[in-house]
Amino acid sequence: MxxxxxxxxxxxxxxxxxxxxxxxxxxxxxPAFLKDNPEAAPVLRVAHLTDVHLKDKFGAPDRFRRCLHHVQSQKPDMILNGGDIVFDMNKENLDAINTQWNLWHSVIRAECSLPMHYTLGNHDVWWNEDDKGQALYGKKFSMDQIGLATPYYSFERAGWKFIILDSVHLDIDNTWYIGKLGEEQMSWLEKELNSTSSTTPVCVMTHIPILTATNLIEDDIVNKWVMLGGDMHTDTSKIINLFYQYPSVKLCLSGHIHLREKLVYNNVTYICDGAVSGAWWEGNSRQTAPGYGLIDLYADGSFTEKYVTY
Ligand SMILES: [Zn+2]
Known part of the structure; x- marks a missing residue:
């Protein structure tokens, strides 16, 4: 040079x-390898949008439109949507839920030309006790909206494998949600990693973080921290033990906490990518401004990434 x-x-x-x-x-x-090989270019650019919580309030639709324009100006190849897509379905009636989803579809149809791969968040699940008898109860309603046949799946693109997991499950007492995979999904994940070539780098997306330290940022701690099972995966230890057997797992993306965080454990980078909605469209969430993750993936399994405010 x-x-x-x-x-x-x-x-x-x-x-x-x-x-x-x-x-x-x-x-x-x-990145280190680029210094030796300046010709290497990313094989894929991904925008990770999470916790949009779209609703017709606080100017959210216009601000989300602006966000989508900003995302597309960065020329990503695709969007990973980390869940909490609509504002909240939990205790709503069907009319309110339809209104939220119709707004989502109208904005996406008009403003977004990129492929989008989704996972569901806790606010995308219909958990109204009174409606339990209905066929659309639970995750089915939202899965139908975004065209998912199963709540977890994988796909390959540009030599990377993307494993999209379903974090959100009913708590042991069936009253609220916690972060976990459950036995069926865990054994699917084992098989999935086992059948992936060791030279194929893997990016995992969950809604609830598999590993995070953000919940340690609490006010008024006296002598211990209390973390809820809904704040982080409760099966973290099992998942991390599994990842340890597969060094091709490079990157785990999550949302849910509305804080931007990046930590590395056992050579896996865990990124919690803030929230498109910030504090549910009312400003920053602590020090994290509304934004999204932008990640360049390279053929050798390395990546560069940043949090972008729009
Ligand atoms: Zn959430």
Missing amino acids: TAVLYDLAGTMKRRTLLKNMGGLLALPAL
Whole structure:
């Protein structure tokens, strides 16, 4: 790079050259492998949008439109939607739920031309005790809206495997939700990883974080922290033990907490990507502004990523 600069500069004096190089050094750091191979380019750019909580209040539809324009200006290849798509279905009647989803579809149809792969959040599940008898109770209603035949699935794109998991399950007392996979999904995940080539890098998406420290940020701690089973996966230990056997698992994306966080454990990077809605469309959630994740994936399993406010 020095030689190229010098040729271009012609009679450029050494002092000027060094000054210009100082400017170059201010560029974002390249991943290690790119320094040796400047030709390598990302094979895929992914926008990770989570916790949109769309509703017709606080100007949310217009702000979400602006977000979608911003996302598309970054030229991603696809969107991963991390769940809590609509504002909240939990205790709503069917009319209110239809209104929320109709708003979602009208905004997406008009403003988004990218493929979108979804997982469900806890607010996308219909848990109204009075409606239990209905066929659409539970996850079925939302799965139909976004065209999911199963609540967890995988697909491959550009040499990466994407494993989309379903975090949200009823608590042991059947009254509220907790984060877990359950036995059936866990054995599916085992088989899925087992049948994936060890040279295929894996990106996992959940709604509830598999691992997070965000819940340790609490006010008024006296001598212990209390974490609810709905705040993080309760089967974290099992999932992490499984990932440890498969070094091809590189990246786990989540939402739910509305805080932006990135932590690395056993060489897996766990990113909680804030929330498109910030604090449910009422400003920042603690210090995290409304935004989304933008991730460049490389063929060798490395990636670069950032949180983008719009
Ligand atoms: Zn959530």
